[in-house]
Amino acid sequence: MSVSAVELAPRPGMSDAEWKARVDLAAAYRWFDLLGLTDLIYTHMSARVPDAPHHFLINPYGLMFHEITASNLVKVDIDGNLVEPSEFGMNPAGFTIHSALYHARPDIGAAIHLHTVASMAVSSQADGLLPLNQHSLRWYNRIAYHDYEGIALDLEERERLAADLGHHHSMILRNHGLLTVGADVPEAAVLMYYLEDSCKCQVATLAGGRDLYLPTPEVCERTAQQYEHKYPRAGVLEWDAVLRWIENKGGTGFRA
Template identity: 60%
Template sequence: MTDLAPQAAPQSAAESVADAGAGRSRWSAEEWRRRVELAACYRLIARYGLTDLVYTHISARVPGRHDQFLINGYGLLFEEITASSLVKIDLEGKPVEDSNWDVNPAGFTIHSAVHQVRHDAECVVHTHTVAGMAVAAQQEGLLPLNQMSMQFHGRLAYHDYEGIALDLDERGRLQRDLGDQPCMILRNHGLLTVGSSVAEGFSLMYYLNKACELQVAALAGGRPVTLPAPEVCAHAAAQFDVGTPTAGQLEWRALLRRLDREEPDYKS
C-alpha cells in the first residue's frame, strides 16, 4: 500500500552507501550519533517486519534544532539505510544539504506536523503494519484486551482518515488530534508513535504493534472477550510508568548489540 510513487529514479542504494566514507566528518558529533541511532531504528523496524517496502517513515530531530529533522531517502529499503544516507530537511520539506534522494511528500506532511509543535518529539515512527492497519479499521480502536495493550490506556490518540497525506492543511488537524499523547492510531491508515528518544520511539511502536497483533488474534478466535474495568486499566498503565522508567533504553542497548554483530554497516 503506497503513499505516493517516486517522482524520479534516484541514485542506487549501492552508489549512495559508497559515499558513506566521507560522511562522518560532514556533521557534528551529536548529529552523527543521532544519525546512527536513526539508522539503527530503520534496521530494527525492517528486522521485525514492520515495513511497507520503501514506504512509511521514521524521523528524528537534528540535535539542537527545532526546525530540521532527518528522514529516509525515498526509494531505499529500510534494511539499506545507513547513518550517512539519511536526508536532512526543514519544516517546509526542503533539503538543507545535498542528497542523492528525494523525500516522500506524504511522509513529510505527517512528520513535519509533529515536529512543528511537539518539541519533545525527538523521534516519530509511522508504520503500515497489517495488524496496525487492521485495528485502525476497527470502530472501537485498541481494546484493553491484555497487559501489553494496557500500556497505552489513556495515552492513545486517534486521527480520522482524510486520504493520502499530501494536503499540508491536514497538519493542523493531526496536531490537534495528537495533542500531547505519545501514540496515535491513524484510522484506516496505520500507527504513529512519538519518542523523547529514538529508543523510546521504537519501543512504543514495537509494543503498540504487538498489542494490535494480539487484538487481531483474540478477535479472530470468534469467542467473547473479557475487558478489565477502567480502574484496572488505569492501574496497569501507571504500573508501566513505575516498572519501565528507562523509556526503551534497556531493550535498545540489547538490540544495538545485535545490530553491531549482524548488521554493523548501519553505522556507515
C-alpha cells in the same frame, strides 16, 4: 564490547549529537526490517537533529528499510527544504506527517510511522485498541486517533494531525496505521514495537471468535500508571539490547 565501542566516527563537520541520532534512526530502520514491519519504500521514521531543532532526518525516498544507513538519511528543514544535497528526495506524505509533529511539539525528538497488516486492521476497527492484555494496557485512555483524510499530501492536514495527537506519544491513524513519538529514537521505536505487538494480539484474539475477558477499568488504569511511574520511559532499558540484537542478526552496516 559495548555498543559505543564499535561506533563509526561522524563525517567531518557533523556534531556527535547528530551522528548519534543518525545511528539510532538507521538502527530503527534495520530493526523493523528484520522484524518484517515494512511496506516497501512507503513508511517513514524520522529524528530531529538535536543541535539544530528546525532540521530533521528522514529516509531517502526510494530506498527500502534495509538499505538505509546513518550517512544516507536525508536532512530537511521544517519548511521542506533539503539542508544538504542528496540524490534522493523524501516521501511527500512523510514530510506532511513529520513536519507537523516537529513544528507543534518541541518535546518530540523522533517519530515512527508504520502501516502493517495488524496495525491497519486495528485502525479500521471502530473500537480502536482494546484493553486486552498487559501490552495494550500501556495505552489505556492514553492513545490518540486521527481520522483518515486520504494520502497525507495536503499540508493543511498538519494542523489536524498535531491537534489530534495533543500531548500523547502514540496515535492510531484510522484506516491507515500507527504513529509513535518520543524524546528520542529509542523511545519512539520501543513504543512502536509494543504498540504493533498489541495490534497483533488484538487481531489474533478477535480471530478466536470467543467471548472476551477484560480487566476491570480500575486494573486497566493501575497498569497504565505502573508503566508511567514504575519504569523508566520506553527505550531507556531496552535500546542497547536492541542494538546488540540488530548487530548479531544484520551486522553493523547501518552505522556506515
